[in-house]
Amino acid sequence: MKVLRIAWKDTLTRFRDRKALIGLLAAPLIISALIGLAFGNINFGGSEPPLSHIPIILVNEDDGQLGQVYEDVLTSDALADLLDVTKMDDLQAARIQIEQGEARAVVHIPTGFSNQIIPASTGASVGQASIKIFTDPTSTVAPVIVKSIIEQISAGINTVNLAAEISAQQAMEYAGILGPELARLAEILPEELSQENFDFETQKLSLNKSQVGEVQQDINAFAYFVPGMAVYFLMFSMFGGARSILDEESRGTLPRLMTTPTPISEIILGKMGGTFLTGVLQFTILMLASRYIFQLSWGNSLLGLAMIVLLTVFAASGLGALLTSFTRNQLQANVVGMTVSLVFGALGGSFFSTQNLTGALDFASRLTINRWAMDGLTKLTISGAGFNEVLTEAAVLGVIGLVTYALAIPAFQRRFVK
Amino acid sequence: MSETILKAQDLHKRFDKVHAVQGVSFDIRQGEIFSLLGPNGAGKTTTISMLSCLLTPTKGDAQIDGYSVRTQADKVKQVIGVVPQEISLYPDLSARENLAFWGRMYGMGGAQLKERIEAVLDIVGLSQRAKEKVETYSGGMKRRINIAVGLLHQPKILFMDEPTVGIDPQSRRRILDTVLELNKKGLTVLYTTHYMEEAAELSHRIGIIDHGKLIALGTQEELTRTVGEYDTLHISVDGSKTDPGALVEPIGKIKGVHRASLEDSSFIIQAEDANTVLAGIIAQLDKAGARVLNLRVDEPNLEAVFLHLTGRALRD
Numbered sequence: 001m002k003v004l005r006i007a008w009k010d011t012l013t014r015f016r017d018r019k020a021l022i023g024l025l026a027a028p029l030i031i032s033a034l035i036g037l038a039f040g041n042i043n044f045g046g047s048e049p050p051l052s053h054i055p056i057i058l059v060n061e062d063d064g065q066l067g068q069v070y071e072d073v074l075t076s077d078a079l080a081d082l083l084d085v086t087k088m089d090d091l092q093a094a095r096i097q098i099e100q101g102e103a104r105a106v107v108h109i110p111t112g113f114s115n116q117i118i119p120a121s122t123g124a125s126v127g128q129a130s131i132k133i134f135t136d137p138t139s140t141v142a143p144v145i146v147k148s149i150i151e152q153i154s155a156g157i158n159t160v161n162l163a164a165e166i167s168a169q170q171a172m173e174y175a176g177i178l179g180p181e182l183a184r185l186a187e188i189l190p191e192e193l194s195q196e197n198f199d200f201e202t203q204k205l206s207l208n209k210s211q212v213g214e215v216q217q218d219i220n221a222f223a224y225f226v227p228g229m230a231v232y233f234l235m236f237s238m239f240g241g242a243r244s245i246l247d248e249e250s251r252g253t254l255p256r257l258m259t260t261p262t263p264i265s266e267i268i269l270g271k272m273g274g275t276f277l278t279g280v281l282q283f284t285i286l287m288l289a290s291r292y293i294f295q296l297s298w299g300n301s302l303l304g305l306a307m308i309v310l311l312t313v314f315a316a317s318g319l320g321a322l323l324t325s326f327t328r329n330q331l332q333a334n335v336v337g338m339t340v341s342l343v344f345g346a347l348g349g350s351f352f353s354t355q356n357l358t359g360a361l362d363f364a365s366r367l368t369i370n371r372w373a374m375d376g377l378t379k380l381t382i383s384g385a386g387f388n389e390v391l392t393e394a395a396v397l398g399v400i401g402l403v404t405y406a407l408a409i410p411a412f413q414r415r416f417v418k
Numbered sequence: 419m420s421e422t423i424l425k426a427q428d429l430h431k432r433f434d435k436v437h438a439v440q441g442v443s444f445d446i447r448q449g450e451i452f453s454l455l456g457p458n459g460a461g462k463t464t465t466i467s468m469l470s471c472l473l474t475p476t477k478g479d480a481q482i483d484g485y486s487v488r489t490q491a492d493k494v495k496q497v498i499g500v501v502p503q504e505i506s507l508y509p510d511l512s513a514r515e516n517l518a519f520w521g522r523m524y525g526m527g528g529a530q531l532k533e534r535i536e537a538v539l540d541i542v543g544l545s546q547r548a549k550e551k552v553e554t555y556s557g558g559m560k561r562r563i564n565i566a567v568g569l570l571h572q573p574k575i576l577f578m579d580e581p582t583v584g585i586d587p588q589s590r591r592r593i594l595d596t597v598l599e600l601n602k603k604g605l606t607v608l609y610t611t612h613y614m615e616e617a618a619e620l621s622h623r624i625g626i627i628d629h630g631k632l633i634a635l636g637t638q639e640e641l642t643r644t645v646g647e648y649d650t651l652h653i654s655v656d657g658s659k660t661d662p663g664a665l666v667e668p669i670g671k672i673k674g675v676h677r678a679s680l681e682d683s684s685f686i687i688q689a690e691d692a693n694t695v696l697a698g699i700i701a702q703l704d705k706a707g708a709r710v711l712n713l714r715v716d717e718p719n720l721e722a723v724f725l726h727l728t729g730r731a732l733r734d
Contacts, residue, residue: 005522013510252504256567259470260523261495418473 002262003270010244010274011281014237024237024282028229029289035225055084056146057094057106064114070131073153074107082145098136105146106134224353226296227377230286231370232341232350234279235316239337241275242320245412246330254416268412272321272405279313299380304387308376311397315369318404325411349374372396421448423483423575423606424469430477431464438464440630441478446575446608451601453617454610455720456627462610463503465627466579469608470500483574496524499573503580505560506567509553513544513563516552517570524571531570538566542596558589565596575606582616594620614720626724633727642718645726648676649692653685654712655703665706672698684712692717 014020058074060067075085086103088094097103109131131154133147245268248254257267287309290296298305323340327333345351347361348370357365365371376393379385424446431439439461446452454462467473469480471491479486485493507516514535521531539545542562552560561581568576578597582590597620601607611617617624618638626634626641634641655662662680669687670678674695676688689695692715703710716722 002523005519009508009511009519013508016510252502252506253508255467255472256500256502256506256520257523258472259495259498259500260520261492261525262523 002266003273006257006267006270007273007277010241010271011277014241014244014274014278015281020237020240023233023240024278025285025289028226028233028286029293032222032226032229032290033294035222035229053084054082054105054145055086055103057086057088057097057103058109059088059091059094059106060109061089061091061111062109062113063111066114067109070107070109070150070153074149079149083149095134098134101136104136107146107150108132108134222294223296223382224378226286226290226294227381228350228374230283231312231348231373231377232345234283234313235320235341235344235370236337237282238275238279238313238316238320239324239333239341240320241278241317242272242324242408243330243333243337244275245271246324246327246333249416250330258416264413264417265409268409268416272317272409275317275320276313279317280310283309283313297381299384301380301386301390304380304385304390305377307387307394308373308380308390308397311394311401312369312373312376314401315373315397315404318401318408319369321408322404322411325408325415344368344370347371369397369400372400422446423448424480424608426465426469426478426480428478429465429468429475429480431461431468431473432476438630439468439475442627442630442632443478444625444632444635446606448574448606449601449604450622451597451607451609451620453621453624454608454627455612455614455617455624455724456610457612460612460627461630462612462627463579464630466500466577466608466610470498470577471495496571497574499568499571499576501565501568501576501578501581503583505557505564507552507560507563510551512549512551513539513555513566514548516563517548517566520567521570526571534570534572538569541569541600542566543592556589558585558592561585561589561593562596565593569600573605575608576600578607578609580610580612582611582613614724618720624720626720626727628724628728634723638720641720641723645718645722646688648688648690648718650716650722651685651687651689651692651696651699652712652714652716653687653699653703653710655683655685655708656711657683657708659707659709662708665702665708668702669699672702675699 014024056074058071060071062068071087073079074083075087079085088097091106091108094103094106094108098106113131131150133150135146245254248257248271254267258264287298287305291298319340320337323336324333327336347365348354348368349365350370354362354365354371354374372393376390376397379390379393422445426445427443429439429442430437442461442465444452454465456462464473468475469482469487471487471494475488479488481487482494483497485497487494508519511519517535517538518531521527521534526534535548536545539548542565544559544562544566547555547559552563555563565578565581568578581597582593585593594616597607597609601620607620609617609620621638623635623637624641625632634644662683662685666678666680666685669675669685672695674689674691676690678685678687680686685699687695687699696715700710
């Protein structure tokens with residue numbers, strides 16, 4: 001019981017400290033918002049109704065079967081409530097419609113698209129096919145939806161052997177974001193694809209997306225950087241939380257606690273518990289704030305998300321405790337905490353995607369808590385993964401937490417009992 | 419005031435090469451205010467830390483209310499209240515929240531805790547400002563809440579480690595009055611200080627500690643008796659019209675004067691009672707044409723005792 005009292009006291013004092021709140025909540029939200037604004041995919045209050053009757057223009061210049069697949073899916077009854085598709089022949093005229101605010105996006109399927117995908121009977125080599133999406137730069141949610149639908153169709157085509165399963169699975173994972181209509185893609189795609197005769201093992205579709213009047217951009221930047229910043233600032237606050245035990249030592253409250261009939265193990269567990277509770281609250285508030293202020297989706301698996309968040313906080317607070325237990329004083333703990341937070345942030349994917357890392361850098365990245373946390377979070381939020389698909393990340397984070405706490409608690413006991 | 423509540427026996431504490439406390443023994447009787455008086459670094463806080471079960475003695479032991487600080491720390495912690503030298507409070511919490519937290523650390527809760535919080539706030543006179551954050555308090559107010567925490571669980575003995583350091587005279591006076599008031603109600607107090615006046619005013623008995631050793635122990639009267647019972651007169655004169663050295667002998671022969679000497683132009687005269695010899699000395703000086711520039715009378719005090727025992731002033 002005293003453990004909980006100490007933990008709650010620590011959490012209360014942390015959230016009452018206005019300076020600390022900047023690092024806990026304000027900084028990650030502000031930086032994420034700036035990144036979102038920079039990438040143009042942030043929505044501050046729903047200036048557009050995102051989830052129904054999105055006006056898009058389809059310019060299908062392909063006279064083959066594949067272009068027809070996209071057209072059939074986009075204009076299917078399943079997506080009728082989500083998309084209002086207008087077909088046009090002139091791409092330039094369609095783009096002008098975006099500039100005039102008449103449409104949110106233009107999907108352009110170029111001439112010869114199918115021919116580049118379907119192998120010629122002569123056995124001639126084929127090139128890579130591209131569909132382009134032009135979007136309204138002032139629009140935020142609609143481009144995400146259109147891009148996701150096109151990705152769903154492309155993913156289904158790319159993996160024909162598993163087309164039905166993957167499409168169904170991915171469609172269900174996106175259903176929370178895009179609405180139930182998209183979930184019906186699972187029914188449509190297999191039917192469409194079964195009529196085709198593609199060499200899907202060797203052919204790949206690619207997707208180009210650009211905004212009218214702007215350069216090509218990554219539509220999921222905001223969805224990536226909010227978790228990135230949340231994990232990054234979580235590391236800072238967890239180190240700060242662990243350091244608070246040294247603050248209490250120098251302020252005299254820790255020695256005073258030790259003169260009360262409270263075992264030192266309970267005091268240390270209470271302090272660690274306070275740090276853990278602070279981290280969980282910090283992350284939860286950031287998730288809720290980004291959800292309701294920026295309309296950011298955190299995926300469909302609440303259980304998976306809760307597991308990754310709790311274990312990330314567990315691992316981060318454990319590492320903070322371990323490193324703090326071996327530092328000489330608050331200043332040293334501060335320097336170590338900041339250094340580790342920065343290095344982990346840089347290596348672990350808080351500032352950029354680690355997907356393309358290879359060799360030593362990839363290995364180093366995998367030594368960081370940020371990497372495993374980001375892998376788990378982006379699987380949940382961007383790829384729409386479920387609970388089972390983030391078990392590896394959860395297990396690694398759990399082991400880090402267990403090992404670091406197992407080493408830190410006895411180290412603190414040795415340090416404070418004189 | 420007869421039953422012994424605390425008995426320290428040959429307490430030692432060594433930190434690596436520093437032997438901070440070297441064989442300190444004393445006892446405290448129930449209802450007594452016992453002061454440990456000594457300069458900074460003398461070993462007062464280390465001693466009180468061992469008695470608070472915060473530090474384990476390197477050698478020796480102490481019994482508090484019959485419990486050993488070595489082997490029964492949990493029992494000891496229930497009967498002692500500790501007021502540390504630092505303001506050991508949470509500045510972001512209000513006084514009431516601080517008291518509630520610390521009360522719970524002593525296993526209190528519910529109506530009992532609420533009642534005790536109100537009682538101790540009343541004792542330290544901060545009931546009206548209990549909702550305010552401690553960080554908004556003055557130094558003196560923080561000290562008073564620091565004391566209130568130590569009283570929450572109604573300890574049998576209160577350890578107060580230099581509770582008046584760094585505060586204004588008014589707050590200091592208030593704290594001393596609080597200590598006296600608590601003692602009147604039966605609370606036993608172990609008080610450490612380097613202020614001779616505080617020890618003199620508060621204490622039934624005083625232990626003088628220096629370099630980790632208890633060098634004297636007794637009531638104030640008993641201690642001052644060790645340096646003799648003479649008042650000391652310091653008289654500075656204008657020696658331009660006469661030779662002050664020639665006056666040492668006649669002053670020394672005045673009835674009641676124990677000893678007279680001259681340092682520069684100042685006479686240092688020891689007498690059984692300064693009041694009875696002062697008129698004769700002034701007359702002697704006046705007769706010789708030596709004008710008195712300054713005069714001070716020191717009665718026997720703890721400062722003199724410390725000086726006598728260590729050769730150093732207490733505040734060195």
